[in-house]
Amino acid sequence: MRAIGLALRQLKYEERSFRRNPAAAFFTIAFPLIFLVILNVIFGGGEIDTGERVISGATFYVPAIAALTVVNSCYTSVAMSWVFNRDQGVLKRIRGAPLPAWAFLFGRIAYTVILMIVLTVIVVAFGRIFYDVDIPGTTLPAVLVTLAVGAFAFCALGLAVASLVPNADAAPAVVNASILPLLFISDVFIPPDAGTPAWVEHVSSIFPVRHLSEALQTGFNPFETGAGFEPVHLGVIAAWGVAGLIVTLRFSSWEPRV
Amino acid sequence: MGEAVIEVRGLRKRYGELEAVRGVDLRIERGEVFALLGPNGAGKTTTVEILEGHRDRSAGDVSVLGYDPGRHEVALKERTGVVLQQTGLEPYLTVAETVDMFRGYYPRPLPLDEILEVVGLKEQRDQRVRRLSGGQQRRLDVAVGLAGDPELLFLDEPTTGFDPTARRGAWAMIRNLRELGKTVLLTTHYLDEAQALADRVAIMVRGEIVAEDTPAGLVAADADAVIRFRAPEGAAVPENLGFGEREDGLMEARTTDLTRDLHTLTSWALDEGVVLEDLTVSRLSLEDVFLRLTDEDEDESEEAS
Numbered sequence: 001m002r003a004i005g006l007a008l009r010q011l012k013y014e015e016r017s018f019r020r021n022p023a024a025a026f027f028t029i030a031f032p033l034i035f036l037v038i039l040n041v042i043f044g045g046g047e048i049d050t051g052e053r054v055i056s057g058a059t060f061y062v063p064a065i066a067a068l069t070v071v072n073s074c075y076t077s078v079a080m081s082w083v084f085n086r087d088q089g090v091l092k093r094i095r096g097a098p099l100p101a102w103a104f105l106f107g108r109i110a111y112t113v114i115l116m117i118v119l120t121v122i123v124v125a126f127g128r129i130f131y132d133v134d135i136p137g138t139t140l141p142a143v144l145v146t147l148a149v150g151a152f153a154f155c156a157l158g159l160a161v162a163s164l165v166p167n168a169d170a171a172p173a174v175v176n177a178s179i180l181p182l183l184f185i186s187d188v189f190i191p192p193d194a195g196t197p198a199w200v201e202h203v204s205s206i207f208p209v210r211h212l213s214e215a216l217q218t219g220f221n222p223f224e225t226g227a228g229f230e231p232v233h234l235g236v237i238a239a240w241g242v243a244g245l246i247v248t249l250r251f252s253s254w255e256p257r258v
Numbered sequence: 259m260g261e262a263v264i265e266v267r268g269l270r271k272r273y274g275e276l277e278a279v280r281g282v283d284l285r286i287e288r289g290e291v292f293a294l295l296g297p298n299g300a301g302k303t304t305t306v307e308i309l310e311g312h313r314d315r316s317a318g319d320v321s322v323l324g325y326d327p328g329r330h331e332v333a334l335k336e337r338t339g340v341v342l343q344q345t346g347l348e349p350y351l352t353v354a355e356t357v358d359m360f361r362g363y364y365p366r367p368l369p370l371d372e373i374l375e376v377v378g379l380k381e382q383r384d385q386r387v388r389r390l391s392g393g394q395q396r397r398l399d400v401a402v403g404l405a406g407d408p409e410l411l412f413l414d415e416p417t418t419g420f421d422p423t424a425r426r427g428a429w430a431m432i433r434n435l436r437e438l439g440k441t442v443l444l445t446t447h448y449l450d451e452a453q454a455l456a457d458r459v460a461i462m463v464r465g466e467i468v469a470e471d472t473p474a475g476l477v478a479a480d481a482d483a484v485i486r487f488r489a490p491e492g493a494a495v496p497e498n499l500g501f502g503e504r505e506d507g508l509m510e511a512r513t514t515d516l517t518r519d520l521h522t523l524t525s526w527a528l529d530e531g532v533v534l535e536d537l538t539v540s541r542l543s544l545e546d547v548f549l550r551l552t553d554e555d556e557d558e559s560e561e562a563s
Contacts, residue, residue: 017348020350020386089342089345092342093340093346096310096311097363098333098335098336
């Protein structure tokens with residue numbers, strides 16, 4: 001019971017640290033909206049043929065940016081903050097205190113996921129207000145499940161890459177180089193009818209980003225008649241999450257690397 | 259003998275080819291301030307980090323408050339405080355929030371005001387951590403180490419990088435800890451720090467403890483004093499006193515019987531009509547002992563290689 005109290009208490013300090021750094025907080029919130037606006041300006045004017053259906057550019061970009069939000073909030077920021085905190089000795093210090101490791105991790109991850117949900121809601125609301133994009137109705141449970149599976153997988157992958165990155169100086173390079181190309185080839189930044197060669201799509205199908213964006217596209221599709229669940233996509237994302245978890249458990253460290 | 263808080267036998271730590279700790283024995287009793295002293299790379303931090311549970315050991319028996327720190331038991335962490343060399347605190351929280359966050363991890367924390375009083379950060383309680391000076395951040399490190407009212411506190415080089423005023427302040431703080439009855443294991447490479455604070459000192463060189471005693475005992479075990487003077491050209495200094503000439507031209511001898519040797523020297527000078535220029539008599543400092551111990555070790559290893 002005490003450990004659960006401690007875990008919840010960690011959330012409070014995570015939130016406080018976030019709030020006390022207004023510049024970082026502002027751009028964390030603005031980041032997905034900036035992409036939503038820019039991509040809509042460049043590619044969103046006409047209609048986009050996703051291969052299965054033809055939808056407006058904005059209807060494509062709201063779920064695409066929701067996928068970006070999951071990737072950015074979970075994978076990128078978890079990996080960066082873990083490596084930076086490890087190098088600064090924050091993790092080592094926590095390890096020396098009688099706080100269970102899972103309680104610390106819970107605070108960190110739960111705050112990340114809460115932030116991700118808030119950002120996603122902001123993106124969807126922004127899309128509704130400015131681009132008249134439909135909010136998921138019958139497919140809402142599918143969207144929530146997709147977000148949950150995505151949050152698990154990308155947080156686990158963030159921790160996994162953090163455990164492989166040697167130090168804070170290397171973190172931005174490794175994290176960005178591992179995720180930005182995937183965002184470009186996985187129907188997040190660039191719409192699927194932009195003439196992407198088939199082999200590129202085969203490559204991107206191996207990785208979880210494409211599966212996340214496609215599952216969210218289904219959930220946000222106004223013409224979707226079913227519940228909108230995409231078990232294959234969810235399965236691939238979850239499998240990556242499990243792999244990330246295994247790498248994390250095997251290689252993660254709380255000590256600065258020498 | 260009092261109750262042992264830390265007991266170490268035959269501790270070894272190997273990093274690949276390098277053996278950083280080569281068979282260390284230690285016994286630290288309740289209420290002691292114990293200093294582990296040595297040059298950089300002697301294995302001090304490795305030894306202490308094994309005791310803290312931050313590192314695994316290669317061999318040996320370690321007991322801290324009756325626990326094996328290698329098992330990472332919460333019950334042990336609740337009774338010890340650790341002040342690492344690295345700060346690692348959230349920069350955007352205030353001093354009071356930071357200490358409170360850590361207090362919350364322990365079942366019986368010290369009151370916040372008492373902690374801030376001991377470390378001298380009462381005035382800074384509502385300042386953000388990132389706005390503190392280096393010395394104040396180090397005090398906050400100690401405050402965090404004290405949060406759980408530990409019986410045993412590890413202080414790893416608590417004053418490295420301090421200016422002299424800040425060091426005196428930190429020393430006063432460590433003396434406060436002794437008043438509170440804490441057992442303190444201090445590592446330092448400042449000899450005056452060990453001399454000023456520690457009840458007992460162990461000197462570690464190349465992974466081994468080469469001497470262990472009270473600061474006074476370490477000094478007394480060696481020669482009592484050093485006599486130095488400048489001899490005029492061609493003067494035949496009495497050989498039985500063991501004087502040798504230093505690089506700067508001063509004659510120097512160590513003595514265990516200062517009164518007799520000084521008498522012999524001055525009698526000789528009067529008889530011969532020699533003026534003992536720049537004559538000084540000084541007690542050995544811990545530094546002299548330390549330098550001799552570390553030099554000896556280097557001589558041995560040079561001979562060996």
